[in-house]
Amino acid sequence: MMTPMTTDERFGELRRAHLFAELTDEQLGMLARGMHEIALEAGQTLFRHGEPAERFFFLREGLVKLFRLGPDGSEKIIEIIKPGETFAEAVMFMGLKGRYPVNAEAVSDARLWTFNQKNFLEMLRQAPDIAFGLLASMSRRLHMLVNQIESLTLQNATYRLVTYLLEHIPSGVKTSPEIQLTTPKSVIASRLAIQPETLSRILARLRQGGLIEVDGPRITIRDVSALRRLVQTPEGG
Amino acid sequence: MMTPMTTDERFGELRRAHLFAELTDEQLGMLARGMHEIALEAGQTLFRHGEPAERFFFLREGLVKLFRLGPDGSEKIIEIIKPGETFAEAVMFMGLKGRYPVNAEAVSDARLWTFNQKNFLEMLRQAPDIAFGLLASMSRRLHMLVNQIESLTLQNATYRLVTYLLEHIPSGVKTSPEIQLTTPKSVIASRLAIQPETLSRILARLRQGGLIEVDGPRITIRDVSALRRLVQTPEGG
DNA sequence: CGACCGCCTTGACCTTGGTCAAGACCCTCC
DNA sequence: GGAGGGTCTTGACCAAGGTCAAGGCGGTCG
Numbered sequence: 001m002m003t004p005m006t007t008d009e010r011f012g013e014l015r016r017a018h019l020f021a022e023l024t025d026e027q028l029g030m031l032a033r034g035m036h037e038i039a040l041e042a043g044q045t046l047f048r049h050g051e052p053a054e055r056f057f058f059l060r061e062g063l064v065k066l067f068r069l070g071p072d073g074s075e076k077i078i079e080i081i082k083p084g085e086t087f088a089e090a091v092m093f094m095g096l097k098g099r100y101p102v103n104a105e106a107v108s109d110a111r112l113w114t115f116n117q118k119n120f121l122e123m124l125r126q127a128p129d130i131a132f133g134l135l136a137s138m139s140r141r142l143h144m145l146v147n148q149i150e151s152l153t154l155q156n157a158t159y160r161l162v163t164y165l166l167e168h169i170p171s172g173v174k175t176s177p178e179i180q181l182t183t184p185k186s187v188i189a190s191r192l193a194i195q196p197e198t199l200s201r202i203l204a205r206l207r208q209g210g211l212i213e214v215d216g217p218r219i220t221i222r223d224v225s226a227l228r229r230l231v232q233t234p235e236g237g
Numbered sequence: 238m239m240t241p242m243t244t245d246e247r248f249g250e251l252r253r254a255h256l257f258a259e260l261t262d263e264q265l266g267m268l269a270r271g272m273h274e275i276a277l278e279a280g281q282t283l284f285r286h287g288e289p290a291e292r293f294f295f296l297r298e299g300l301v302k303l304f305r306l307g308p309d310g311s312e313k314i315i316e317i318i319k320p321g322e323t324f325a326e327a328v329m330f331m332g333l334k335g336r337y338p339v340n341a342e343a344v345s346d347a348r349l350w351t352f353n354q355k356n357f358l359e360m361l362r363q364a365p366d367i368a369f370g371l372l373a374s375m376s377r378r379l380h381m382l383v384n385q386i387e388s389l390t391l392q393n394a395t396y397r398l399v400t401y402l403l404e405h406i407p408s409g410v411k412t413s414p415e416i417q418l419t420t421p422k423s424v425i426a427s428r429l430a431i432q433p434e435t436l437s438r439i440l441a442r443l444r445q446g447g448l449i450e451v452d453g454p455r456i457t458i459r460d461v462s463a464l465r466r467l468v469q470t471p472e473g474g
Numbered sequence: 475c476g477a478c479c480g481c482c483t484t485g486a487c488c489t490t491g492g493t494c495a496a497g498a499c500c501c502t503c504c
Numbered sequence: 505g506g507a508g509g510g511t512c513t514t515g516a517c518c519a520a521g522g523t524c525a526a527g528g529c530g531g532t533c534g
Contacts, residue, residue, distance in 0.1 A: 068383070070391030078383055090376040093369070101380045128365035132330070135368065138375045139327040143338045145382040146305070146315055152389050153430040154307030157491070185512070193390040198491055200513050216500090216512090394521070422482070435521060437483050453482090453530095 007032075014113075016084035017058055018137050027127050034119030040064075040106035053091040053098045055114045059083050062110025063183065066102045067190070077190040078102055080183060090138055092117050107187060152193055155231075160192045161202050162231050165212070169221065177224065181217040244269075251350075253321035254295055255374045264364050271356030277301075277343035290328040290335045292351045296320050299347025300420065303339040304427070314427040315339055317420060327375055329354050344424060389430055392468075397429045398439050399468050402449070406458065414461065418454040 005013075011028050014020045020028065040046060040062070047053075049068060057064075064081040081087050081104075091098045096117075124131055151160050169177045181188065189199040203219075206212045211227055213220040221227060242250075248265050251257045257265065277283060277299070284290075286305060294301075301318040318324050318341075328335045333354075361368055388397050406414045418425065426436040440456075443449045448464055450457040458464060 068387040068391065070387075074391065076387060076390045078386060090379050093372040093376045094380075095373070098376075101383050124369075128368065131365060131368040131372065132361075134372060135330040135375070136332070138372070138379065139330045139335075142327050142375065142379060142382065143331075145379065145386065146338050149315060149382065149385055149389065150305040150307075150313060152386065153313045154305060154311065195492060196512070197493085197514085201491090204513075432522060433482070434484085434523085438521090441483080 013060065013084075014058065017086045018140075019086045019089060019133060020058075022133050023130060027123070027130065030123045030126070031115065031120075034116045034123075036114050038112050038114055040110045040112070042106055042108045042110075044106050046104040046106065046112075047088075047100050049100060049103045051100050053088060053094065053100045054117050056086065056088040056092055056117070056120070057104075058086050058113040058115070060111045060113060063107040064104055064110055064112075065107050065187065066104050068102055075103075075190060076193060077187060080107075080187065080191060089120075089134070090141070092120055107183065157192070157194045157198055158202050158205075159231050160194070161199065162206075162227050164188065164192060165219065165221065166224075166227060166231070169224070177221050179219045179221070181219065185217075250297065250321075251295065254323045255377075256323045256326060256370060257295075259370050260367060264360070264367065267360045267364070268352065268357075271353045271360075273351050275349050275351055277347045277349065279343055279345045279347075281343050283341040283343065283349075284325075284337050286337055286340045288337050290325060290331065290337045291354050293323065293325040293329055293354070293357070294341075295323050295350040295352070297348045297350060300344040301341055301347055301349075302344050302424065303341050305339055312340075312427060313430060314424060317344075317424065317428060326357075326371070327378070329357055344420065394429070394431045394435055395439050395442075396468050397431070398436065399443075399464050401425065401429060402456065402458065403461075403464060403468070406461070414458050416456045416458070418456065422454075 007029075010032060011025060014028055014031070015023070020031070023031070042062075046057070046064065059081050061083055064087070065077050066079045066081065066087065067075045067077045069075050079087070088100060088104070091100060098117075124134075151163060155163075165179060168179050170179070185199055186196045189196045192199070194202075203212070203214050206227075207214055209226075211221070211223050211230075213222060244266075247269060248262060251265055251268070252260070257268070260268070279299075283294070283301065296318050298320055301324070302314050303316045303318065303324065304312045304314045306312055316324070325337060325341070328337060335354075361371075388400060392400075402416060405416050407416070422436055423433045426433045429436070431439075440449070440451050443464075444451055446463075448458070448460050448467075450459060
């Protein structure tokens with residue numbers, strides 16, 4: 001048994017999510033009434049593509065991947081959910097017949113809060129301001145997807161990996177920043193729509209070129225500007 | 238000079254858009270107050286990727302493509318807008334600092350109505366019900382993008398083209414449906430993220446296999462079920 | 475009518491990244 | 505310490521699709 005959380009602690013944790021950050025205590029209270037906690041073990045499935053979508057989720061601990069399966073069973077990870085993020089909330093607006101467009105599975109042991117669709121819509125109706133936050137967060141997600149489509153079609157594997165690395169440089173570091181990969185390389189590969197072998201080969205090539213150093217899950221960037229140049233668009237774009 | 242439209246005609250046209258379909262006359266009236274008409278010639282640019290997003294659009298006539306440019310200037314068409322559709326409305330919620338995530342250009346001569354961001358947000362604040370329609374339409378678009386990502390990564394060029402064909406079969410036709418391509422093949426190729434040459438080759442291959450007949454922009458499907466089988470997923474998915 | 479232009483098609487070749495297979499490395503557990 | 509398992513790496517090979525180049529097939533315009 002773990003010590004029960006105070007209401008304040010719960011509210012603080014919920015506010016980590018973009019979606020809830022702007023809510024008043026009262027609104028969070030309404031939200032929390034319909035909230036349930038669940039735990040998943042690594043590898044456990046949360047929901048499957050095509051299932052009726054009756055709940056959405058807030059990830060407290062662990063890692064969850066959202067993915068689609070191809071005809072041959074190969075999986076493409078659409079998004080990796082990290083603690084403090086909500087997911088599947090967009091589906092709530094497809095109405096009662098809405099279905100999850102992806103599969104969700106815990107990558108590592110995870111703890112989540114779940115929210116019931118009906119309660120949530122009801123709350124929105126009473127506090128329409130929240131809808132604006134939702135609209136903003138959805139349009140952000142929309143743009144992310146557009147960016148993904150661009151990089152999947154306009155750019156090659158090296159470009160995608162280098163972009164991924166550059167995006168994960170800890171801020172504030174000037175020289176030789178070090179990136180600690182928090183997810184297995186195979187997961188990153190799927191996220192970038194390449195095979196683990198190819199990921200490995202590209203890292204090797206960058207290493208040989210003196211741009212980076214690789215030590216297991218720790219990657220040190222030797223030459224940030226050279227990496228930037230690799231993915232630079234000639235035009236402003 | 239063209240004959241001026243009656244208010245009723247305008248409302249009827251606006252309601253063709255998902256986004257506006259559910260609005261009352263009064264709400265449409267508010268919307269129409271901030272509306273302006275513009276015309277574009279084929280090839281003319283409406284807005285560019287990165288520009289401040291102050292307006293969104295309703296396409297009345299013609300064809301508009303939304304696309305991104307790669308480092309080498311190659312373009313990937315994200316979406317082809319057809320008459321009766323709205324676009325760029327999601328960006329309105331990124332706040333005053335929002336910027337268009339794509340380029341927009343008229344494929345053929347086009348007429349549009351434009352809506353100012355500030356007016357629109359103001360109206361939403363007074364009629365929060367509309368926000369729910371918006372949320373639904375955005376989550377639909379979100380799902381479409383997820384589907385695109387899947388087909389770009391999990392499936393090959395033939396799969397994408399066949400899926401495109403199947404989606405464009407006029408409804409109600411049983412035997413040998415005929416598809417009239419309304420956009421140049423090169424545009425379709427970009428939409429499917431393949432080269433025009435590849436598109437041409439795949440069509441040739443399908444033709445040799447007796448699955449379709451091609452006569453310029455007119456494609457006759459000889460064997461619908463064979464096409465369906467081509468893209469069938471072994472599992473339910 | 476014939477030159478020209480845009481769009482599509484076809485062919486030859488090449489690059490990228492996927493597949494298959496073998497082994498390296500590392501960690502845990504007995 | 506050693507066996508076993510998961511993950512990552514490396515190599516050899518292959519297939520899909522991109523690139524380059526040439527030509528066909530209407531259209532339009534002078």
